Amino acid sequence: MSADFSTWARHQRERVEAALADWVSADAPASLGVAMRYAALGGGKRLRALLVLAAAEAVQGNADAALRAACAVELIHAYSLVHDDMPCMDDDVLRRGKPTVHVKFGQAQALLAGDALQALAFECLLPVGPQVPAAMQAALARLLARAAGAQGMAGGQAIDLASVGKPLSEAELRHMHQLKTGALLQASVAMGVACAPQVLPAAAQAALHDFGAAVGLAFQVVDDILDVTGDAQALGKTAGKDAQADKPTYVSLLGLAPAQALAERLRTQAHSALDASGLREVGALHALADQVVQRTH
């Protein structure tokens, strides 16, 4: 990771944290706001937000729209973690080294906090006033709704639920992850692109779509590798959880070394897509593809 990218990423994370701290209000009734802030603030790599902001940078996007989109994808991600950790789903007690939301606030409050974070993600994209054109607002909210819903993240989680203890082919596993984690990662890139002040050339659109697909898949492959090779302290969650739960993973399907080779191939694909885009300001996207594959937690 270059020093330039580190500086950029630190600066962008600070902007996102500050905006989220502002938009996720503690004022919501009956401690709901407190639970929402606990879930949404001060944690995580903010990978999705950085993908939005890096893609927006590549297309000289509307800065206000990009910051809102960055926060919106993080709010959707945060809500999905809250619900995913609940006893009826993965039953996790630890997230980013802290008690999960339902452990801290109770299941009912966790359910509501997740629900309210999803609504807030959309609210965030739909400000009153002239700073983000209405057509851009609608395009951003449309991309997010699709990525979050039944044909995206929620659908992927349904496949995941149904797959426990069942052998999946690589194609089936890939489809599950394309929806479960890939859809929102890919939407992050697409939403950054949707902040462009005018329509991009079709070749650049297609290349950034391919970039998002490769990074989305690489993320999951590396996640499965870290579930085997990582430790709970660095991960901030229980390692070996998926293997224990008899969930199919890229490592269980392909083996460790082939899974690592796949992650490297996807990184190369992501970089090639950036070269093919014809866009110049793609340094941050390039570095983010590296970070996804090289991360240790």
Added chain:
Amino acid sequence: MSADFSTWARHQRERVEAALADWVSADAPASLGVAMRYAALGGGKRLRALLVLAAAEAVQGNADAALRAACAVELIHAYSLVHDDMPCMDDDVLRRGKPTVHVKFGQAQALLAGDALQALAFECLLPVGPQVPAAMQAALARLLARAAGAQGMAGGQAIDLASVGKPLSEAELRHMHQLKTGALLQASVAMGVACAPQVLPAAAQAALHDFGAAVGLAFQVVDDILDVTGDAQALGKTAGKDAQADKPTYVSLLGLAPAQALAERLRTQAHSALDASGLREVGALHALADQVVQRTH
């Protein structure tokens, strides 16, 4: 209820059912679509949808936008019922005379189906193509996000959770219900109004806002009355549930006859607001206020 209104309401309900049957696809992976359809189709009075369509009629609104908005509020309502019925919330096993979603499909699938229905509500409001202008799409999605979130429905449910076994003043109870059920009912009227091809006069806007507030509150007062006077078969849910759970209600706070008088006063307020609006096509809104107060289930 006039014969005209009955005919209008039946026709509109059929349009909404058909549109929902089309938009809530069974294709979602791993039975998620089946659970979503079970939750969203073929049941309920569709009061929220009718409020949208009646308000849109009063302002000669965009018909495609109004039908989408009608479905979107019903999808949000359906998701909230799925989550509200779960064991960690109200733990209800019966809804509209059928097993609740988590009883039928399991808690994890119910959680995901609710989550996906919320995303679908927004997707529904944000079609690609020229039939609904982008500014109208953004305005509709903004109203829905606010009504569903922490300062609306989800916030009201958080107050409700926190209020079990606690004495509330009438003002506190009113605030809870303004958020929990009032916000979405009021948003239904506001979304119908937002389908207007041009901005309404301020007096009409304010009058329809007052109408929505009165109907939203009347709905909850009548709900509390029916919880005492209704029977499970007509209600399609367990009667006496709130009283049993030691939840504060308008009946427990005011007594039955004063709660009934309050409902009547709110009906009069709603009708007066329509008179003050200066709009002519308010027959359906007028009849809906009657229906909210006179309903027996």
